Amino acid sequence: MTTATVVIAALAVVVFWKSAAVATRNRVLGAFVVLPLVANIPWVKQWPAITDALTLLVSAAVLWAWLYARQEGIRKRRRAYFLAAACVLVMPEALLLPLAAVAIEGWRQKRTLPLTTTVRACALLAAVAALSYLVIHPLAPPAALAGFWEKLKYGAAWDGRFWIFSGTDSLDVYRLSSTYGAYVWWPLLPAFLALGWRSRRESWFTPLWSWGAIVSVLTLGLVAEPVFPSCPPLQAAMLLPFGAAAVARLETEFPAFFRHFTRSRGAGDASEAQ
Amino acid sequence: MQLVRLLERILTGAARPFSPLSRSVLVVAILTFLAGATFFKSAIAAPVNIDEMSWVDRSLKPLWGPPYDDLDFFYAVHHPSLSRIVYRTVLHAQGVYEVERPLVDYHKAPQWNFDRGAFPPYGVETALRYVNVAFLCGMAAFVYLGLRRILGNRALALAGCLPIFFNVPINNGACGYLGTDSMLLFWLAAFWYAWLLARGRGFFATLGLAVVGGLLVSTKVNGAFALVAAAAYFAASSRGYKRVVLPATLLVVPAAIFYALDPIYHGGGAGRVIGVMHETVRIMLALKAQTLSREWAQYARLDLLKESFPYWFFWLPALAVIVSARREKWFWPTAAWAGANVVLNWVLIYVPFLRYAAPMSMSFLVLFGATGLRLVADTYREATGADAGGSGAGGGRP
Numbered sequence: 001m002t003t004a005t006v007v008i009a010a011l012a013v014v015v016f017w018k019s020a021a022v023a024t025r026n027r028v029l030g031a032f033v034v035l036p037l038v039a040n041i042p043w044v045k046q047w048p049a050i051t052d053a054l055t056l057l058v059s060a061a062v063l064w065a066w067l068y069a070r071q072e073g074i075r076k077r078r079r080a081y082f083l084a085a086a087c088v089l090v091m092p093e094a095l096l097l098p099l100a101a102v103a104i105e106g107w108r109q110k111r112t113l114p115l116t117t118t119v120r121a122c123a124l125l126a127a128v129a130a131l132s133y134l135v136i137h138p139l140a141p142p143a144a145l146a147g148f149w150e151k152l153k154y155g156a157a158w159d160g161r162f163w164i165f166s167g168t169d170s171l172d173v174y175r176l177s178s179t180y181g182a183y184v185w186w187p188l189l190p191a192f193l194a195l196g197w198r199s200r201r202e203s204w205f206t207p208l209w210s211w212g213a214i215v216s217v218l219t220l221g222l223v224a225e226p227v228f229p230s231c232p233p234l235q236a237a238m239l240l241p242f243g244a245a246a247v248a249r250l251e252t253e254f255p256a257f258f259r260h261f262t263r264s265r266g267a268g269d270a271s272e273a274q
Numbered sequence: 275m276q277l278v279r280l281l282e283r284i285l286t287g288a289a290r291p292f293s294p295l296s297r298s299v300l301v302v303a304i305l306t307f308l309a310g311a312t313f314f315k316s317a318i319a320a321p322v323n324i325d326e327m328s329w330v331d332r333s334l335k336p337l338w339g340p341p342y343d344d345l346d347f348f349y350a351v352h353h354p355s356l357s358r359i360v361y362r363t364v365l366h367a368q369g370v371y372e373v374e375r376p377l378v379d380y381h382k383a384p385q386w387n388f389d390r391g392a393f394p395p396y397g398v399e400t401a402l403r404y405v406n407v408a409f410l411c412g413m414a415a416f417v418y419l420g421l422r423r424i425l426g427n428r429a430l431a432l433a434g435c436l437p438i439f440f441n442v443p444i445n446n447g448a449c450g451y452l453g454t455d456s457m458l459l460f461w462l463a464a465f466w467y468a469w470l471l472a473r474g475r476g477f478f479a480t481l482g483l484a485v486v487g488g489l490l491v492s493t494k495v496n497g498a499f500a501l502v503a504a505a506a507y508f509a510a511s512s513r514g515y516k517r518v519v520l521p522a523t524l525l526v527v528p529a530a531i532f533y534a535l536d537p538i539y540h541g542g543g544a545g546r547v548i549g550v551m552h553e554t555v556r557i558m559l560a561l562k563a564q565t566l567s568r569e570w571a572q573y574a575r576l577d578l579l580k581e582s583f584p585y586w587f588f589w590l591p592a593l594a595v596i597v598s599a600r601r602e603k604w605f606w607p608t609a610a611w612a613g614a615n616v617v618l619n620w621v622l623i624y625v626p627f628l629r630y631a632a633p634m635s636m637s638f639l640v641l642f643g644a645t646g647l648r649l650v651a652d653t654y655r656e657a658t659g660a661d662a663g664g665s666g667a668g669g670g671r672p
Contacts, residue, residue, distance in 0.1 A: 179581075187643070188592065192591050195591060238588075243590050246590045249598065250597070
């Protein structure tokens, strides 16, 4: 089970890296963005935390599907919907995140995307979640449906402390990290928001920053006393948006250096930049 | 909406609703309130630390006499003398010349020591913690003055000070702990401000900076990191003979002050100095080996970074914010000062005590505050087309 945890977490990191590479238009820069997340995940910890790792993977997959649909245009949107449905099938508690993604994207593109399409996609996701909850997950009997809302709330409020703090081999360093609490980043936030504002016309801005905002708000709002250094999903929710905005800023500061790194902008960027 | 517009105009420097004197009084009142809500509260609320009795004892030992035993010698070389001098002065002013309490036995558990009364009396401990509060207030004042100089805006400078007041290592680590750390933070901030003033102003300004640097290294040897950075900066940025003279001043004058303030080095010429330094290094290495032999002190270098400098996680966005100000004249003094403090302290420490993390946090937050608030103000101006009236962020004196 520990091996499965590590494998799923590694998959999640790979998906985050792919998303960061899409946003930065370069695999190496994408790796730089996710590097702190890799350094913070307890790879050698002997503790099975498959649900936590799966939560991270589903969260990463939803982000990637969102970015993919955004970058590749309307033809690939169906594939993105199917990927989101697959995520919900595996983890019905995570329904709120893809639902929010579909709703935000539908609202953003209300001129080109019919409202019925967005509503159908939301209904499909809800149906898949219900199917998964009632049929595929036998431990959740239909009688427990009344408690599904609680599961939904806390399925979308990602807490990684259980994974990090549990077990006898939990290093002191993980326990000590609670010293800094959940809000260690607050002095940096205004400047990072300014970075984000400057990159608001990038094609990845809406998916990445909306996804980060949803995960951050739900975690900070619903989880009792989350600990930032021990919460990989919260870390990812801040790291990727800020990291992509940082790369965009560095590209404008050092264009000659970054010319060797990045490809020219794709069609998705050009359409978004209007 | 009127209030929002007024706040906006104050933040962009376009409106000045108070006279200069009123603004200064308001700033002092806000800084004092913040210090009361954070530093003062921490100083009162912090639990008794096992090291505090040692600091009371070493402060009351005669500083200028010869070391009579190994403990006297250890006290003299474990840390430079300035904090002992300050604590001793305060205790003598209170009429405290001796404390009849047992010393801490570090081989025993903390509770065992507390049970036998190995902690300072309440009045003594509180008085020395108030000394820490005073030095931390001074630190905040220098940070404010430096940011005010850089950003050219009192409101933004105050905003830049906020993270310093609410920083966990400074509040929970340095403030409520008797030792050198609060004074180190004060002198580090003073050194940064003096560096901003001395930049490009010739020999005598650099001499003043060197004097502050001397007091800095006489508080804690970690202060030498900022001195080395300053020497490298002046070597790189000066022209002609100053390329040698200014860095040499920054190395020789602090060394002379360090020597003058620490009598353990006196009375034996160069041989005595080298012998004491050799013995100091031996004692510090033995202390390190003794600490690292304990189970709780096993930390990899990356773990030390995670524990002592939590902002490392945002290295890429922080880098993007910081380098965006690289063309400002104040940038390199601030960046060199902060970079040396963060990197070299991280390399030096081997256990992540919060008080060891305080200089790293403070240095980073000052650099990030200066660059980040400038970016925020510039972004706001670009987004709204607001006119700073020549006195907004970035309009400060370099």
